[in-house]
Amino acid sequence: GAGQDVGRSCILVSIGGKNVMLDCGMHMGYNDDRRFPDFSYITQNSRLTEFLDCVIISHFHLDHCGALPYMSEMVGFDGPIYMTHPTKAICPILLEDYRKITVDKKGETNFFTSQMIKDCMKKVVAVNLHQTVQVDDELEIKAYYAGHVLGAAMFQIRVGLESVVYTGDYNMTPDRHLGAAWIDKCRPDVLISESTYATTIRDSKRCRERDFLKKVHETVERGGKVLIPVFALGRAQELCILLETFWDRMNLKAPIYFSTGLTEKANHYYKLFITWTNQKIRKTFVQRNMFEFKHIKAFDRSYADNPGPMVVFATPGMLHAGQSLHIFKKWAGNEKNMVIMPGYCVQGTVGHKILSGQKKLEMEGRQTLEVKMQVEYMSFSAHADAKGIMQLIRMAEPRSVLLVHGEAKKMEFLKQKIEQEFSINCFMPANGETATTVTNPSVPVDIALSLLKREAALGPLPDPKKPRTMHGTLIVKDNPSEEVSAAPATDRVNQGTPASLSDEELGGYLCTLLRKGLPQSTG
Amino acid sequence: MEHNVLNEDELDDWLIESIKLYDDLHVFELQETTQVIEWTGEKSVCVAGCKSVSRNEILELALPQRLYSKQNQGLCPERDFKVVHGGFSDRPISCLKHIRGTRILVSSGPPDSSLQLWQIGADGSDVIKPLHCIHNKEHTKNWSRIATSDSGSPCVLHGSKVKDIQVTDLESKKAVYSLDTDNTDSVSSLELLSKDEFLLCSGKGHLWLADMRQPGSLATPCTLLPQGEGLHWCMGLRNRLSESDAASSRVARLSSFGHVLVTDMRDASSPLCQAKLNLSCDSSDYNIMTVTWAPALDDCLAVSGFNGKVHIYNTKSWIPTFTEEEPLFIHKGHAIAEGPGDRSSAVVTTHVWHPWKPRTLLSAATNGSLHVWDWIDQKMES
Numbered sequence: 001g002a003g004q005d006v007g008r009s010c011i012l013v014s015i016g017g018k019n020v021m022l023d024c025g026m027h028m029g030y031n032d033d034r035r036f037p038d039f040s041y042i043t044q045n046s047r048l049t050e051f052l053d054c055v056i057i058s059h060f061h062l063d064h065c066g067a068l069p070y071m072s073e074m075v076g077f078d079g080p081i082y083m084t085h086p087t088k089a090i091c092p093i094l095l096e097d098y099r100k101i102t103v104d105k106k107g108e109t110n111f112f113t114s115q116m117i118k119d120c121m122k123k124v125v126a127v128n129l130h131q132t133v134q135v136d137d138e139l140e141i142k143a144y145y146a147g148h149v150l151g152a153a154m155f156q157i158r159v160g161l162e163s164v165v166y167t168g169d170y171n172m173t174p175d176r177h178l179g180a181a182w183i184d185k186c187r188p189d190v191l192i193s194e195s196t197y198a199t200t201i202r203d204s205k206r207c208r209e210r211d212f213l214k215k216v217h218e219t220v221e222r223g224g225k226v227l228i229p230v231f232a233l234g235r236a237q238e239l240c241i242l243l244e245t246f247w248d249r250m251n252l253k254a255p256i257y258f259s260t261g262l263t264e265k266a267n268h269y270y271k272l273f274i275t276w277t278n279q280k281i282r283k284t285f286v287q288r289n290m291f292e293f294k295h296i297k298a299f300d301r302s303y304a305d306n307p308g309p310m311v312v313f314a315t316p317g318m319l320h321a322g323q324s325l326h327i328f329k330k331w332a333g334n335e336k337n338m339v340i341m342p343g344y345c346v347q348g349t350v351g352h353k354i355l356s357g358q359k360k361l362e363m364e365g366r367q368t369l370e371v372k373m374q375v376e377y378m379s380f381s382a383h384a385d386a387k388g389i390m391q392l393i394r395m396a397e398p399r400s401v402l403l404v405h406g407e408a409k410k411m412e413f414l415k416q417k418i419e420q421e422f423s424i425n426c427f428m429p430a431n432g433e434t435a436t437t438v439t440n441p442s443v444p445v446d447i448a449l450s451l452l453k454r455e456a457a458l459g460p461l462p463d464p465k466k467p468r469t470m471h472g473t474l475i476v477k478d479n480p481s482e483e484v485s486a487a488p489a490t491d492r493v494n495q496g497t498p499a500s501l502s503d504e505e506l507g508g509y510l511c512t513l514l515r516k517g518l519p520q521s522t523g
Numbered sequence: 524m525e526h527n528v529l530n531e532d533e534l535d536d537w538l539i540e541s542i543k544l545y546d547d548l549h550v551f552e553l554q555e556t557t558q559v560i561e562w563t564g565e566k567s568v569c570v571a572g573c574k575s576v577s578r579n580e581i582l583e584l585a586l587p588q589r590l591y592s593k594q595n596q597g598l599c600p601e602r603d604f605k606v607v608h609g610g611f612s613d614r615p616i617s618c619l620k621h622i623r624g625t626r627i628l629v630s631s632g633p634p635d636s637s638l639q640l641w642q643i644g645a646d647g648s649d650v651i652k653p654l655h656c657i658h659n660k661e662h663t664k665n666w667s668r669i670a671t672s673d674s675g676s677p678c679v680l681h682g683s684k685v686k687d688i689q690v691t692d693l694e695s696k697k698a699v700y701s702l703d704t705d706n707t708d709s710v711s712s713l714e715l716l717s718k719d720e721f722l723l724c725s726g727k728g729h730l731w732l733a734d735m736r737q738p739g740s741l742a743t744p745c746t747l748l749p750q751g752e753g754l755h756w757c758m759g760l761r762n763r764l765s766e767s768d769a770a771s772s773r774v775a776r777l778s779s780f781g782h783v784l785v786t787d788m789r790d791a792s793s794p795l796c797q798a799k800l801n802l803s804c805d806s807s808d809y810n811i812m813t814v815t816w817a818p819a820l821d822d823c824l825a826v827s828g829f830n831g832k833v834h835i836y837n838t839k840s841w842i843p844t845f846t847e848e849e850p851l852f853i854h855k856g857h858a859i860a861e862g863p864g865d866r867s868s869a870v871v872t873t874h875v876w877h878p879w880k881p882r883t884l885l886s887a888a889t890n891g892s893l894h895v896w897d898w899i900d901q902k903m904e905s
Contacts, residue, residue, distance in 0.1 A: 199605055199606040199649075201604040201606065201893075202603050203551060203587065204549075204550040206538055206550065210538050213539075213542060214542045217542060245535065249535075379602070385603075387554050409647055409649065413609035413610070413650050414609075
């Protein structure tokens, strides 16, 4: 997935003999098996364990982790699954929510169960930023801060001298609660980056915030109520900080509420993951409780019936159950009111229906709900844009770039731009397509000094231009090493040496390598 | 550290203020400053880099959905521009025009007066490809002004000095008309009124209405002007009504001192009205002075290029004698930068009106900013 396709990120990388799966997302647009990546590319019938060395999940959005329990428990994978600590904490919550909606609300049957989610999470190994994690004695990974959402990371995967960096979703502009992505000049052979927004020029954060404030302001001014369904974290935080900052300046008197369940969960997570937020939040947090706002108070169910304007943040985010749905039902019939949806809603949820413009909803017990309240969608999601991608490439200095998540014909300009600006190759494979990049890893050759001396004593050093018969080759691969003669050696050694070399030519080639490795002075 | 904190507070202040000033406001940051914003369709504009050293990009941007959606904007999440086509130019682009009804662009820029032709999205790809060059009969070191026809004829009117103005057929690449004159004044603005007539405004402010059916030397210019040293002029043409009404066009001429003269071409001997605008000039680049008429708002014009602001005036109340006039609205956004950098030095390089949304404009500035704003007419509100 994710090759020229939006939603359903899942990339397979083969590097130095290791196979790594990057993300395991679900496609938001489909209701059947097409929502999951097609694992038959890896194997038709058996479990994935023997084919994959590890799985890495970049962040908790469903288009990056939504298929994880399906992959690990229904297709089958028992190896390690790596992700950051916040992702590990938040993933299961979103997966369970998603499962509930799909199974309970839509009645689907071929789906992962709650137990599967739990079993899947048992295979997760949490990692810290900038910490090199040895997956085995050859494969290592390292996570870098990606911004975007709490816990999002970019991952470097290294085997020997070859490495790949996978960006997941990232953002190069800091906002009110998260910092900007950062990576060192690690010079990976390939940088795999999403390009959905690479051809976008993003409206500034401030203007989006302005839009949000304007809508809230207008609704409250006319005496209406504003409902903002949120998840426990991230966006809710930001919007609260925003309202708190501007309430005074805008001289607004209406109360702002935050449902308590939300407060507890959010506080809990922020305490755990304080290092993941930006400087400002960290300072604020140290001084006081995350949710000790001057103007924002804890919500009580009964307040929903209070007259007059108010703003309420309530879970869950897609209006599919719980408090936010309860409040929505009460307020939907009044056109003075407004509901602001701050994120994507899965098909089947009330959130999704009203965002599609539906005005009449069928509720439980065959009751119809007429939606007269204003429905607004507010996208605060932070993705890297055209400028951001160039910035990241400048930071990491990859030898080549691979773009996922976009349409090839529509990325030709970006490809040219990257190639011209950085003089590197840029690939854009489609789903199922393989992109191959040739790397030039140097092969260190050690030679014992005594052997060198002996060879030097035999006469003049070998001349690469003069043919010399090669008598044998020592191949060191796996354990044990073996000695083979020239012809089979040329077949087996596949490191840039053309197979059609004669024995003499191969001998000459090896001599050149040895010559380069010889010390300047021989004693 | 302190400076940054202050900056944020000021930005926040402007944000709050803007809630009352604008119905809608979008702020974008281009990678390169643009001096051009050219409509290539109802939902797309082209911008282009103007750096003299290294490669410049030409981008065709699709408008955020909100800006062209006529129904309920609330359900449109899209606030971003999308780069739908892009290309590379070796020279900076000072002037860019679209040939209506085609996917062809014509551009000009230093170091000479030649024109470059481009094809947007050939073969279904997203690349803007260079086609070929067109040269004036006289090759000069100044970049040419370009005018294209509203009717989509494949001819362009161009020139950098009055004496080298010509009309070139893009298909044959041959000149089909040229002005017979020795006048070496610089060309400041050109407008094709119909297939036979065009308006020319020189840097000195002289205005000519030329009829291509009557070849011959250029007549004396239409109007006299206030004299002044170092003055530079440009013009803005009000919406062309129809071919037959070409001569009844209304033209605004703007000087680098902030004078505006409005002339009705039916009686060009004296101005219809004129005004002195209180514009502080922070720029020494006369090329970016811009005056435009609102396509969907009677008698309103916009002025920019003097500083980091765009000023909007209602000329309905203006009188023939020279008086000071106040703006109806001032867009200050460009002067308030989004990030670190000397915000006071940003100068607006160009602006255009939305074709049918009455109070929506797009403007760009020297700090790479590109704004789309829909201002509220305070007088109407109260």
